[in-house]
Amino acid sequence: MAKKKLNVGLIGYLFMGKAHSNGWRQASRFFDLKRDICMHTICGRNSTAVEKSRKQYGWDHMETDWRKVVANPEIDIIDINTPNDSHAEIAIAAAKAGKHILCEKPLAMNVKQCRQMLQAVKKSKVTHMICHNYRRIPAIAQAKKMIKEGVLGEIRHYHARYSQSWLVDPKAPRLWRMQKQYAGSGAHGDINAHIIDLARFLVGEFDEVSGQMHTFIKQRPLPDNPKKMGRVSVDDAAQFIGRFKNGALANLEATRFATGRKNHIHIEINGAKGSLEFNLEDMNRLKYFDNSVPLDRQGFSDIIVTQQNGVHPYVGQWWPPGHIIGYEHTFVHTIADFINAVAEGKSVQPTFEDGLKNQQVLESVEKSANTRRWVKV
Numbered sequence: 135m136a137k138k139k140l141n142v143g144l145i146g147y148l149f150m151g152k153a154h155s156n157g158w159r160q161a162s163r164f165f166d167l168k169r170d171i172c173m174h175t176i177c178g179r180n181s182t183a184v185e186k187s188r189k190q191y192g193w194d195h196m197e198t199d200w201r202k203v204v205a206n207p208e209i210d211i212i213d214i215n216t217p218n219d220s221h222a223e224i225a226i227a228a229a230k231a232g233k234h235i236l237c238e239k240p241l242a243m244n245v246k247q248c249r250q251m252l253q254a255v256k257k258s259k260v261t262h263m264i265c266h267n268y269r270r271i272p273a274i275a276q277a278k279k280m281i282k283e284g285v286l287g288e289i290r291h292y293h294a295r296y297s298q299s300w301l302v303d304p305k306a307p308r309l310w311r312m313q314k315q316y317a318g319s320g321a322h323g324d325i326n327a328h329i330i331d332l333a334r335f336l337v338g339e340f341d342e343v344s345g346q347m348h349t350f351i352k353q354r355p356l357p358d359n360p361k362k363m364g365r366v367s368v369d370d371a372a373q374f375i376g377r378f379k380n381g382a383l384a385n386l387e388a389t390r391f392a393t394g395r396k397n398h399i400h401i402e403i404n405g406a407k408g409s410l411e412f413n414l415e416d417m418n419r420l421k422y423f424d425n426s427v428p429l430d431r432q433g434f435s436d437i438i439v440t441q442q443n444g445v446h447p448y449v450g451q452w453w454p455p456g457h458i459i460g461y462e463h464t465f466v467h468t469i470a471d472f473i474n475a476v477a478e479g480k481s482v483q484p485t486f487e488d489g490l491k492n493q494q495v496l497e498s499v500e501k502s503a504n505t506r507r508w509v510k511v
């Protein structure tokens with residue numbers, strides 16, 4: 135019997151719209167899905183650009199008004215890839231219309247909006263997921279498995295840095311990501327959000343934080359009129375230390391000014407029995423230090439996370455051992471798990487509750503930076 139198909143409406147067609155379109159296209163080709171996916175409608179404000187994306191990414195229909203996609207009874211799933219200030223409005227309307235929702239990070243502009251979104255999806259009993267795609271990097275999923283098995287013992291340190299350099303050039307235009315009214319925050323909500331999510335995924339919940347946020351370049355050329363300058367109203371970099379509820383210590387930094395680092399996540403987790411190290415620029419490897427190895431042969435082993443038959447997570451669905459995968463595969467993994475959760479009426483992490491908890495950490499750091507004191511999350 136043919137599997138019931140799920141019609142998807144994608145809101146937002148730029149970078150994340152492209153990454154998610156690839157995910158919707160590839161998921162059924164590499165994973166056993168419990169439902170067929172129909173790439174029904176792609177939506178964005180610029181009709182010429184959206185039509186070009188519709189053709190290129192392979193969507194059946196295009197729309198310029200997200201409200202029409204949400205109101206369309208044919209649509210089962212709404213995938214939100216718009217600037218942060220519209221996430222809440224779209225998600226709450228989609229939940230009220232009974233749509234299952236995948237939403238890009240950060241979930242919303244603030245904790246208040248996150249609570250409203252969570253309340254709406256719980257009331258509608260729809261499946262809800264925030265797209266923290268890095269949880270589904272095979273090496274990260276492998277790290278989670280090893281930590282869960284107790285391989286590291288009691289965790290003492292989570293040290294993570296997410297570093298980019300796309301704003302080092304003062305001539306880089308002032309996009310929506312640099313305007314508080316559209317983005318909520320800068321590097322903090324955009325990329326600290328990712329390493330905060332991985333901290334919660336791999337180590338546990340935050341208890342208290344102390345942070346600082348900084349804007350290096352305070353004026354930038356406007357995108358549509360480079361002769362005019364506009365104020366940058368968000369952080370270029372955000373750092374914080376913290377304590378987890380389980381006693382581990384946290385040290386996180388997100389920056390768009392790490393000259394030379396294009397999209398670099400470095401994570402090191404130190405436990406009583408061993409350590410793990412991960413580098414997104416070398417994302418198929420996981421470094422592992424086993425403290426039980428005799429002293430004369432100790433060292434970080436270099437696990438290439440590409441084994442098949444479930445030995446390593448996700449990666450076996452693609453190619454034989456050693457044939458590595460990339461950034462775009464993490465969206466395919468996320469969407470495959472989301473579709474199967476929708477099909478089974480189950481919850482799939484990270485949920486909007488994870489998005490709310492992430493926002494609580496983000497806001498606590500911002501409060502600490504503004505008051506220059508420790509803040510309980």
Ligand code: SOE
Pocket residue numbers: 149298324325397
């Ligand atoms: C920009 O910093 C960005 O596109 C983030 O918004 C994404 O979440 C990250 O995966 C890549 O960089």
